[in-house]
Amino acid sequence: MTDLLQTSNLTVRFGGHVAVDAVSCSFRAGELTAIVGPNGAGKTTYFNLISGQIPASSGSVHLLGQDIGRLSPSERCRRGLGRAFQLTNLFPKLSVLENVRLAIQAHRLVRGALFSMASSHTALTDEAMAVLERVRLHAIAEQPVTELSHGNQRKLEVAMLIALDPKVYMFDEPTAGMSADEAPVVLDLIAELKADTDRTILLVEHKMDVIRTLADRIIVLHNGALVADGDPAEVIASDVVQEAYMGKELADV
Amino acid sequence: MLMRLISGDSPRSRLLTALLLVIFFGLLFAPFLFPGVRALETAARICVFILLAASYDLLLGYTGVVSFAHAMFFGMGAYGVGLASQHMGRGFGSLIFGSLAGAALAAAFALVIALFSLRVRAIFFAMITLAVASAMAVLVSQLSQITGGEDGFTFQIPRALGPANRMGEFGGINITGKILNYYVVFFVSLALFLSLLRIVNSPFGRVLQAIRENDFRAEAIGYRVVRYRIIATCISAAVAALAGSLFALWLRYVGPDTTLSFAIMLDILLMVVIGGMGTIWGAAIGATLMVLAQTYLQNLMGSAAEATAAIPLLSRLLDPDRWLLWLGVLFILSVYFFPAGIVGRLRTGR
Numbered sequence: 159m160t161d162l163l164q165t166s167n168l169t170v171r172f173g174g175h176v177a178v179d180a181v182s183c184s185f186r187a188g189e190l191t192a193i194v195g196p197n198g199a200g201k202t203t204y205f206n207l208i209s210g211q212i213p214a215s216s217g218s219v220h221l222l223g224q225d226i227g228r229l230s231p232s233e234r235c236r237r238g239l240g241r242a243f244q245l246t247n248l249f250p251k252l253s254v255l256e257n258v259r260l261a262i263q264a265h266r267l268v269r270g271a272l273f274s275m276a277s278s279h280t281a282l283t284d285e286a287m288a289v290l291e292r293v294r295l296h297a298i299a300e301q302p303v304t305e306l307s308h309g310n311q312r313k314l315e316v317a318m319l320i321a322l323d324p325k326v327y328m329f330d331e332p333t334a335g336m337s338a339d340e341a342p343v344v345l346d347l348i349a350e351l352k353a354d355t356d357r358t359i360l361l362v363e364h365k366m367d368v369i370r371t372l373a374d375r376i377i378v379l380h381n382g383a384l385v386a387d388g389d390p391a392e393v394i395a396s397d398v399v400q401e402a403y404m405g406k407e408l409a410d411v
Numbered sequence: 412m413l414m415r416l417i418s419g420d421s422p423r424s425r426l427l428t429a430l431l432l433v434i435f436f437g438l439l440f441a442p443f444l445f446p447g448v449r450a451l452e453t454a455a456r457i458c459v460f461i462l463l464a465a466s467y468d469l470l471l472g473y474t475g476v477v478s479f480a481h482a483m484f485f486g487m488g489a490y491g492v493g494l495a496s497q498h499m500g501r502g503f504g505s506l507i508f509g510s511l512a513g514a515a516l517a518a519a520f521a522l523v524i525a526l527f528s529l530r531v532r533a534i535f536f537a538m539i540t541l542a543v544a545s546a547m548a549v550l551v552s553q554l555s556q557i558t559g560g561e562d563g564f565t566f567q568i569p570r571a572l573g574p575a576n577r578m579g580e581f582g583g584i585n586i587t588g589k590i591l592n593y594y595v596v597f598f599v600s601l602a603l604f605l606s607l608l609r610i611v612n613s614p615f616g617r618v619l620q621a622i623r624e625n626d627f628r629a630e631a632i633g634y635r636v637v638r639y640r641i642i643a644t645c646i647s648a649a650v651a652a653l654a655g656s657l658f659a660l661w662l663r664y665v666g667p668d669t670t671l672s673f674a675i676m677l678d679i680l681l682m683v684v685i686g687g688m689g690t691i692w693g694a695a696i697g698a699t700l701m702v703l704a705q706t707y708l709q710n711l712m713g714s715a716a717e718a719t720a721a722i723p724l725l726s727r728l729l730d731p732d733r734w735l736l737w738l739g740v741l742f743i744l745s746v747y748f749f750p751a752g753i754v755g756r757l758r759t760g761r
Contacts, residue, residue: 209631235633247631249624252617260621263614264633271615273606275418279614322632 161220162187162358163239163326168207168217177203179382180217185326188355190348192369192390193362195379196403201362202244204379205328208360209241210234222325236265240324244331244362246311248303254314255299258286261321286321293317294343309340316344320351327351327359333368348372366394378402416605418612422692424757431692434699438597442590443582449706455593457702458600459658464682464694465607466650471680472688473611474643475623476529480540481679483547484521484648486671488513488655490551490558493566493665501567510656514649521648525641536644548671563666568592572660596657603650608691610646619643623689678705685745687752696753704741709734 163185170178178200185191193201206212208219210231219227226234235241249257259282268279277283290296293313303311316332329348333341349372352359363369369376369390376393378386380402386393393399414421422428434457437444441454463485470476491513492506499505524543528536551558558564570576572595576588584590610616622629622636630636659665669675678701686697709731716729749756 211627211631230635231630232633232635235631241631243628243631247625247628249621249628251624252620256617260617260629261632263618268614272613273609274613275415275609276612276614276617277419282614318632 160187161185162222163208163360164220165204165208166218166220168204168219169215170203170207170212171215177382178207178214178379181379181382181384182217183377183384183387185358185360187358188352189374190352190359190361190372191375191377192373193360193377193379194364194369194399199379199402200382201379202330203382205241205330205360205362209239209328235322235324238325239328240319240322240326241328242315242319242330242332244334246308246315248311248314248318250303253300253302254290254295254306255283255286257303257314258289258317258321259283261318262286262289265322289317289321292320292347309336312336313340313344316347320347325357327357329359329361329363331362331364333363333365345372370394418605418609420608420612420691422754422758424754427692427696427754427757430696430757434695441597442593443584446584451589451593453702453706455596455661456658456706457699458597459654459661460678460682460698460702461695462600462603462607462657463651463654464679464686464698465604465691466647466654467679468683468686468688468691468694469607469611469619469643469650470647471683472690472693473616473619473623474640475626476640476644477534477537478540478644478647479537479676480520480524480544480547481647481651482671482673482676483540483544484517484651485655485658485675485679486547486551486665486667487517487520488652488657489659489665489670490655491516491652492656492659493564494557496566496568497564501569503569506568506656506660510653513656514652517648517652518645521645522641525644529640529644530637544671544673544676548667548673551667551671559666561667563664563669565664568660568663592661596661599657600654603653604691604695607650611691615639615642620689681742683752685742685749685752687749687754687756690752690754693752693754700753704738708738712737 161184166182167180168178169176169180181204193204195201203212207214210229214227218225221234221237221239226237249260262282262285266282287296287299290299293316295310295313295317298310303314306314312332312335319327332344332348336344345368348359348361351357352372361372373390375388376390377384378393378399385402386396386398422431438454438458442451445451445454467481470478488510492509495505495509495512499508524539525536528539552561570588572588572592574587574589576591578586580586618629618634618639622634622639626636655670658670662669682697682701683694685700686695687693712729712734713731716726716731719726719729
């Protein structure tokens with residue numbers, strides 16, 4: 159198995175505060191890595207550094223062996239880095255279908271992009287509908303995003319990531335705020351993606367049962383630093399995780 | 412067929428459709444429906460300003476970029492035609508060359524301004540355009556040997572388009588070159604208007620809307636946001652310049668007050684806002700209303716003042732000299748009651 163994504167000594171400082179502290183880690187194809195850590199541990203910031211929303215203070219990010227640390231988010235995305243966001247981040251006034259179609263269109267060469275009708279590109283529409291079917295949103299494809307429930311907006315967030323067809327999937331708490339009967343659709347989908355061994359999946363998640371069933375590997379961030387990396391069962395049981403989540407004093411008791 | 416022509420962007424409201432049809436047929440048959448110099452003058456003005464407002468909406472409404480240089484681009488087209496006709500002699504060649512040169516210059520200016528400012532932040536673009544437009548207005552009034560300064564200059568257009576070209580009679584109306592000229596303005600405006608409608612409904616237009624809605628996410632899914640904004644700015648500037656060429660062709664005159672002034676810039680802004688941002692149809696409604704109000708409000712108030720002559724205070728308020736005051740009141744009311752513009756209001760229903 160090859161390393162798809164690699165960060166070396168990746169660091170970012172905001173003033174005196176070190177939000178991500180020299181994190182070195184490789185992500186192999188065909189692997190689902192769960193990233194855990196308490197609130198404020200730097201998980202989302204680590205994601206932002208990888209996908210380019212925040213420039214790193216030092217350290218590097220490599221995708222498929224190439225240094226992408228100085229590229230814009232759009233360039234990184236075109237090279238195969240797909241990201242879903244923790245706070246739903248969609249195109250609110252456009253329809254569900256249009257949101258997914260835009261994600262697909264971003265990676266296609268569209269003929270006559272300026273003077274053809276968007277609706278005449280039926281191949282894009284069909285592809286978008288197929289993605290929407292996977293997250294069970296195809297029935298409400300024409301609704302504007304603003305009319306969607308929170309759970310459905312989360313699903314659409316996931317659908318847009320799948321539509322990008324990336325090499326590296328980055329999920330940031332994909333099931334946050336979803337009801338118990340909505341979450342399985344998304345989790346089953348992630349399990350499906352895992353079966354494709356060319357890709358790698360990074361998953362920020364708090365729910366331990368989700369991690370136990372899905373993750374091949376866990377890394378733990380605490381105060382911006384990587385404090386544990388390994389097999390899920392071992393890491394969850396280890397002292398560092400107990401300490402990170404419950405505080406040192408409690409873990410000592 | 413019809414849906415393809417309007418790029419599938421139906422007005423989605425009966426009243427709006429009716430209004431647009433009235434505007435379309437009113438303009439199409441303007442020389443026959445409203446005979447008279449002033450009426451035709453107004454109709455040509457409406458055609459040009461619909462196109463100008465629509466091109467501004469591509470930027471403001473669809474891309475979410477605020478520009479204060481649109482009147483400048485408009486002026487580039489107008490001066491292009493004027494200068495070409497003056498120096499190359501009257502003729503269609505000069506008109507076409509002047510229009511294309513004006514449009515190319517406008518697009519090049521837009522590109523440079525956009526490259527310098529859009530990379531940083533969209534608000535910076537507004538400031539730069541304001542500065543460049545002011546500088547250009549000063550430059551044009553100073554270079555009076557070339558531009559005629561504050562007075563502008565008149566020029567000659569092909570004889571075929573002049574009032575002296577009599578081509579016979581139709582329905583009791585003398586068909587002159589002036590009417591032919593009107594139809595050149597009308598059909599070129601219409602063609603460019605439909606092209607803009609197509610652009611905003613193309614895959615490219617969808618990306619612009621996505622950028623306006625959420626530029627952060629558009630970047631994250633792989634669109635080079637800055638590049639899209641720059642292209643939209645250039646297209647918008649080029650179309651504005653072409654509108655300026657048509658206006659110069661119609662007036663046979665160019666000058667700072669008719670094309671470059673800040674008053675024109677404000678008019679464009681108001682047309683788009685009143686009509687409804689983010690819909691090309693809104694530009695058509697807004698421009699028509701604005702031009703009509705500017706042309707006929709004074710007359711209307713004159714007759715209203717006469718009718719209310721017996722009532723002391725009211726007749727004074729309705730005095731034709733106060734027309735700008737009432738125009739202002741109308742703007743405030745329309746923005747207050749239709750924050751999404753007239754089209755936005757009509758589309759959402761009650």
